[in-house]
Amino acid sequence: MMNQGNTMSNMKRLGWRHSGTVLGLAAAWFSRAAYAVNDLPGGPAVRQLNLQRPATLIAGEQIWLHWFMMGICVVIFLAVFGVMFYSILKHRKSVGHKAANFHESTAVEIAWTIVPFVIVIGMALPATKVLVAQKDTTGADLTIKATGIQWKWGYDYLKGEGEGIAFVSTLDIAQRQMSDNGGAKPGEIAPDDYLLKVDKPLVVPVNKKIRIITTASDVIHAFAVPAFGIKQDAIPGFVRDTWFRAERVGDFYGQCQELCGKEHAYMPIHVKVLSAQDYSAWVALKTAEKAAAKPL
């Protein structure tokens, strides 16, 4: 008995010591894994579980739709597997359950064909409403062409305030190098906008309908900003469009979402949403810059 007790306490001590080491390692790893990184407003949050905080009506509708679908799916999941696990617990041979003999019921089959069919229709109706709204690109206040180029984004302001402005937006070089060097080194602080910072963000006014026309000059890219609820492939030789109306000022981030070659992970999208006055000031500045740069 005593011997056993000794062994037990030895094991316990050993276990504790080990769990201490494990805990320490885990803590060290987590502090490293966390990289002192913060949520990025307008971009992803740390260990985010759901869709990003919406900045447009459509993105809000998508979140609602996702919760709605999740709710139905969770109820179905619980109901179906409630039955299955009840059966697994009660109808097992080891508790002496004898097998019944039924193996057919047309009525039941019809019922569980019709009920899911009705549920599917119930899911499709609200989805249709959102889909039609998000495809309506008419009546835009500002039209901007986004051109996917391996591996950067070209922006041309085609119509509306700021017409004629054009520039190319590229990932911050220091961040690209940090990636090549294996990420943030110990002691180095990784920026919260790692791989999302660009030299020249796309600038748009708040509360205006912005139509984005996408195209590409080489391969297919995709222009996506989760907070706006938009994602549109940029296809070489073709133009496609999408739209958003940002409801608050701030910085919003997205990334290329269609495999486009080796630097696919390094062509982010940064949209800066400004108030009407700030936007006008930015347009004036850009126009002046352009005039100054013009050769005589």
Add this chain to the structure above:
Amino acid sequence: MSAVLDHPAHAHDDHGHATPTGWQRWVYATNHKDIGTLYLLFSFTMLMIGGVLALLIRAELFQPGLQLVNPELFNQLTTMHGLIMVFGAIMPAFVGFANWMIPLQIGASDMAFARMNNFSFWLMIPAGLMLVSSFFMPGGAPAAGWTLYAPLTLQMGPSMDSGIFAMHLLGASSIMGSINIIVTILNMRAPGMTLMKMPMFCWTWLITAYLLIAVMPVLAGAITMTLTDRHFGTSFFNPAGGGDPVMYQHIFWFFGHPEVYIMILPAFGIISHIIPAFSRKRLFGYASMVYATGSIAILSFVVWAHHMFTTGMPVTGQLFFMYSTMLIAVPTGVKVFNWIATMWRGSMTFETPMLFAVGFIFVFTIGGLTGVILAVAPIDIQLQDTYYVVAHFHYVLVAGSLYAMFAGYYYWSPKWTGVMYSERRGQIHFWWSLVSFNVTFFPMHFLGLAGMPRRYADYPMQFADFNAVASVGAFFFGFAQVYFFLAVVLPAMRGKGAPAKQNPWVDEGGKGAEGLEWEVPSPAPFHTFETPPRLDSSATRIIG
């Protein structure tokens, strides 16, 4: 040595030629059981190679920043992981099951075209070699994703051409295999086995074989046009010459979506045998299972563009493909309900095949439900090309197809090898796989919702923790499959283990697995059903 690898007995060899021995037995193989074994070993090899590629991907993604591979190689890894797993692992594995089990289940002496069977297997070897060796070609392996979207494929090096050729060979092999399966099932059933008395695995494979014949030529067309765009000056998909890259996607997914069902319908068939056997009850709603399988197959042809919601289809197009996709949930749901109704008020035991079958239903259904969520086009706009999609299709392909194959292996390997696997090891394999699978892929749902794009070699800091968890899970999952091979498959191939009874899945009351495969001894003799058996009225037993 066991029956699988042993030299076969010649007791029934009355065809006037000796069965070759040694390497000739395998190279000249015409016996459906030998060819089935070859298919299964080939596909497991490819599973291991594809798995190593997956672990390299996960190792790179363990932390933000590039530590192990450069972005070029990363794209090659994701591309080849996909191609090897789909065309090298899952599809051939199901053909292996078909070769072994269809003749045994329908009371046929062999497959209808024994020599074509040999050819369709041996075509896979050069194709597999070409795929794997593409890493060592100038410029590395193809890096355009397993979907091989144009015009990115036009930028690829010479390995793209060998990849295309490999896919042509695999496609030809699949078509030959399908023709063989269709003719075998339609012409060689034992007298009395009407179509509606046929085992579900044969039904699902019959429908799968038709799907394969319908869509493999479509894939061949798409990649041939890619080839001529690359080398012969055509502009099918090359926008620089007036071609349409979106057309490629339409053609590819017209193949690609039925392909998804090609990879899951035979799994449904396997599960439909195991659930009744271990519930000691007949399959509930046999006829509706057949009709549901047919409905899924037909619907699979009209949903392809749900992979393309972000290409910018007109709103009517998006609506049509959203509705048709959601509709697939109905027959798929019917299948799940039928399995659960089969379990209901049964007398269940949970040997390893049943564990994997129940695990399949549970985890596959999660993948099915995320599929319904992805079908909703406005939500798909957020989730397309993110890790949510990666999570979804691994839930249906790994926890779906692969788990069903494990279930099938544990269920039928006593018949193949003549020895029982170790129940304890089977259970370790199951629980180890189930837990590590979910640790790997469940966090990917969160990553996708938060907006992490797939096929990214590096990612923003905020995604770091879930990526680390997924990577740890992936390594555990990988090791579980090595354990499966070393602790379960290898001993069985060496004939180690308790001798298997003719029907190991029948209890003292005579209830359990039914079907003609359990009417022949274990291990199944080299030649079975050389004269068509006389069947009872249910076509599950031999009389007289």
